[in-house]
Amino acid sequence: MRAVVFEKFHTFPTLTEVDTPTPGPGEVLLKVAGSGACHSDVAIYKEFSAGAPGAQNPPFVLGHEVSGWIEATGPGVEGFEKGDAYLVYGPIGCGHCKACSRGQDTYCENAATMPYLATGIGRNGGMAEYVVVPARNLVPLGDADPVDAAPLSDAGLTPYHAIKASLPNLAGGGRFALVIGLGGLGQIAVQILTALTGATVIATDMKEDAMARAEANGAVVVPGGEGQVERIREITGGRGVDAAFDFVGATPTIKTAQASMAQMGRLTVVGIAGGVTEWSFFTTPYESTITNTYWGTIEDLHEVVAMYRKGQIRPDVERYGMDDALEAYRRLESGQLSGRAVVVPHAV
Numbered sequence: 183m184r185a186v187v188f189e190k191f192h193t194f195p196t197l198t199e200v201d202t203p204t205p206g207p208g209e210v211l212l213k214v215a216g217s218g219a220c221h222s223d224v225a226i227y228k229e230f231s232a233g234a235p236g237a238q239n240p241p242f243v244l245g246h247e248v249s250g251w252i253e254a255t256g257p258g259v260e261g262f263e264k265g266d267a268y269l270v271y272g273p274i275g276c277g278h279c280k281a282c283s284r285g286q287d288t289y290c291e292n293a294a295t296m297p298y299l300a301t302g303i304g305r306n307g308g309m310a311e312y313v314v315v316p317a318r319n320l321v322p323l324g325d326a327d328p329v330d331a332a333p334l335s336d337a338g339l340t341p342y343h344a345i346k347a348s349l350p351n352l353a354g355g356g357r358f359a360l361v362i363g364l365g366g367l368g369q370i371a372v373q374i375l376t377a378l379t380g381a382t383v384i385a386t387d388m389k390e391d392a393m394a395r396a397e398a399n400g401a402v403v404v405p406g407g408e409g410q411v412e413r414i415r416e417i418t419g420g421r422g423v424d425a426a427f428d429f430v431g432a433t434p435t436i437k438t439a440q441a442s443m444a445q446m447g448r449l450t451v452v453g454i455a456g457g458v459t460e461w462s463f464f465t466t467p468y469e470s471t472i473t474n475t476y477w478g479t480i481e482d483l484h485e486v487v488a489m490y491r492k493g494q495i496r497p498d499v500e501r502y503g504m505d506d507a508l509e510a511y512r513r514l515e516s517g518q519l520s521g522r523a524v525v526v527p528h529a530v
Contacts, residue, residue, distance in 0.1 A: 184527070185243045185310030186507050188227045195227055195244060197508050203306065203314040205256030210317050215267065216332035216501075217308040218247030219510045219523040221365075225454070226303065228515075238304035245525075246272040246300050247336045248308030248315070249328040259317045267328040268320040269335050269487055270308065271480040272300040277318075285480040308332075309507060311527040321483050326491045333366060333497045333522040336477065338486045341371035341427065343478025344450045345378065346485075348425040351448045357381040358418045360442055361401065363429035363453060364392035366522040369399070370495055371427055376400040377494040384414055384423065386438075391520060395498065411441045422467065423447060433457035443467045450475055499524045 183202045186195050205211045223244045230237040248270040252262045275282040275290025282290050290296065298304025301315050323331055352359055352375075359375050361368050364387040375383045376399060385401035387393050393403040404413045415422060422444030428435050431453030439449045440459060445467040451457075451474045461472070489495045498521035502510045510523035 183311035184504050185306075186245065186511075186525075187241055188244050189241045191227070191231055191237075191240065193227060195508065195511065197504070200243065200310070202312050205254055205259070205314050207257045208259060208317055209256040209314050210252060210259060210262060210320065211254040211256075212248070212250030212268065212270070212308070212313050212315060213253045214248060214250045214308050214311060214313055214527050215328035216249050216330070216524040216526055217245040217310070218333040218335075218337065219309075219514050219525065220247055220336055221514065222246070222303070222336070222454075224511070224515055238298060242298075242302075242304060243306040243308075243310050243313070244302055245307035245309030245313070246302030247333050248272070248301060248313060249323065249332040249335070250308065250313065251328070253312065255317070262317070262320075267323040267326070269323055269328070269331055269483065270301055270313075270315050271319040271321060271483050272302060272335055273477055274298065274300055274305065274316060274319065287480070288477040309525060311504070319480065321480065321487050323487060324491060326487070329501065329524060329526055330497055330499045331487070331490055332524050333499065334486050334490055334495075335483065337366040337497065337522055338370050338490070338495060339478040339483050340452060340475070341367050341429070342374055342486050343482045344427055344452050344475045345371060345374050346482065347475065348427075348448050348450060349378065351425040351446075352379040352381045355380065357425075358421075358423040358444075359383050360414060360423040360426040360439065361385045361396070361429065362427065362435050362439055363387060364389070364396050365429065366497070367452065368392075368427075368429040369395055369498055371429065372396045372399050372401045373495045374489070377489060381424065382417070384417055386410060386414070411438060414442045418444070426450070427452060429453045431455040431457050433459065440466070440472070443470050446470060448473070497522055501526050
């Protein structure tokens with residue numbers, strides 16, 4: 183079968199022929215419906231080096247945002263029908279620690295001893311015609327479109343988990359939420375916030391087309407640059423925002439979020455651009471919180487799929503055939519994508 187393979191650090195991936203996998207005990211074989219191209223993939227092959235924290239040694243097939251149809255099941259797996267559509271929960275922990283037992287494989291207590299972090303991150307992923315995944319990591323899609331659903335396993339799950347943890351800050355009237363960075367995750371974050379809260383959603387980015395899409399989904403938009411923080415505070419009546427979500431994670435965006443916070447507010451840094459910031463008693467709003475999150479739980483993903491099936495969230499997808507999979511990554515690297523690139527290995 184054809185697959186996009188990460189073969190060497192600091193080297194662009196290749197589209198090549200690999201063996202079609204066979205499911206082992208507790209696993210299923212999926213015929214891939216769609217596989218999202220994510221900036222994390224670019225970090226895997228372009229930014230990480232061997233031995234660096236979080237680096238996963240090549241070679242392996244990329245693709246951690248995956249949906250597909252049941253093709254075959256491994257020994258001991260029951261309850262699945264060939265042709266049924268599922269979304270893949272990417273993280274894979276040890277399966278028996280406290281974190282994994284609550285479905286939060288992202289925070290596995292034995293992650294250091296695991297041979298990989300997730301489907302498509304250390305273990306062969308879904309940027310291929312077929313993929314093998316643990317049966318416990320499947321979330322049913324029913325009759326929903328599995329191709330457009332593929333990005334939800336990260337671009338939907340990650341913002342959902344961050345927002346869910348911040349819901350107490352947004353409960354009640356007159357609340358404000360701030361979304362910084364309107365790429366794939368930020369756009370879905372706007373939709374989730376609009377669906378789950380009554381807060382005024384403020385969204386900011388440097389790209390006009392990204393802000394236009396967020397505005398169409400109910401956000402009040404503020405362009406990045408000079409006067410950005412002042413405009414955000416003006417919208418909130420000077421008080422600041424109750425919850426902020428930074429989907430970039432660079433030093434300037436973190437500082438923008440901090441400067442926009444209300445007292446007792448919560449800032450969640452979701453983006454992994456490696457930014458740093460400072461804290462001081464008299465410049466930080468009282469009882470405000472700065473935190474971070476990583477992906478989410480499989481329970482969260484079930485809830486994300488429920489929102490998708492109800493039409494509350496709609497990923498903005500650009501479809502690519504397998505022949506153009508590498509072009510999707512080139513456009514992702516160059517910032518030319520207006521939506522989430524999803525590779526569709528089979529004609530649908």
